[in-house]
Amino acid sequence: MVSSRIVLAFAFVSIFFIGLTTWKSSNIGIRGLLLLFGRALLFLGFVTWLVSTVIPRIKSVVWTPPKHFPEDIVPDAEVERKLQLARKEKQEEYRTRVAAYQENVLHPREEIKLRKKEEKFYQMTGEKWKLSHGYVLGVDENSEHISSQEPEVAFESPNVEARCRRKLPESITQLPPSPKPITSKKIVILPEEPPFDMEGVFTIALRSPSGRIFKRRFIDSQSTQVLMDWILKLGYHPAIYTIYTTYPRRPLEATQETTLGDIGLVKDMVLIIDEKDT
Structure with a gap:
């Protein structure tokens, strides 16, 4: 037109x-x-x-249109069935992809997060040993490959096998150490203080490292070991501490043979308790 x-x-x-x-x-x-x-x-x-x-x-006489056979006409029900089948195939393909993604990506990611949380929790609680897989009873981690090469031995029962393969701690297999001989503690007994009016009596004042001063009377004929027993009685062991003069500062040599008079202690004086010079 x-x-x-x-x-x-x-x-x-x-x-x-x-x-x-x-x-x-x-x-x-x-x-x-x-x-x-x-x-x-x-x-x-x-x-x-x-x-x-x-x-x-003229067209109607000369040109005849092609005939449409009934079998070439596809009904609507068949078309709908094919569409539904195509949708189902597409949905099944999507489900397969989702399952593969969950299995290969999501699940490993969640497992890693859970493992990190467990490690952090056991580290905080001090139970980190629970994270190890352990090993077979009686077989050490380092000797596992060696024991696997050993020939198998038939046992009467699993209990007998476990008892034979059990690895006892060294504290059980080793003999207990021999007890040390009990050494008797030294009991310090100081002699009585001489009276004031006795000949050769003098007073010694000891100044401790804490600043406290202790006083006691002695006589010049007593042994110098009495001084060392005195500081031991006060709580200062002679292996660590000794007695020094104030000025000039020098340590006193205390032995059983020397007396207080031999080292010059014949009058009232002040001495110092201090650690030994190294």
Whole structure:
């Protein structure tokens, strides 16, 4: 329909231009020009009617359209069934992808997170040994590959096998150490302080490292070991501490043979308890 309209419009425009040029080049008046246009329009109308009526009949006689057999027509139910089957296949493919993603990505990720939480928890509680897999009873971790190469021995029962393979701690297999001989503690007994009016009596004041001062009376004939027993009685062991003079600072040599008078202690004086010089 659109093509016929275009043909008519083109024919009308052509006739108009042809008539216009003919009218200018000839002596035809306006009336003759209108008659010419009318005849052209009638001719075009006749041609159009002829084309629209004759050509379809010629096509129907000459060209026969292909016949559609019933089996070529697909019913709607079959189309719907195929669509549903395609949807199911697509959904099954998506489910397979989701399952593979969960198994290969999500589950390992969750296991790693859970393992880290367990390690942190057992480290905080001090039970980190629970994270180890352990080993077979009676088989050390380092000797596992050695024991696997040993020939198998038949045992009467699993209990006998476990008893034979059990690895006892060294504290059980080793003999207990021999008891050390009990050494008797030294009991310090100081002699009685001499009276004030006794000949050769003098007072010694000991200044401890804490600043406390202890006083006691002695006589010049007593052994210097009495001084060492005195500081031991006060809580200062002679193996670590000794007695020094104030000025000049020098340690006192205390032995059983020397007396207080031999080392110059014959009058009241102040001595110092301090650690031994290394």
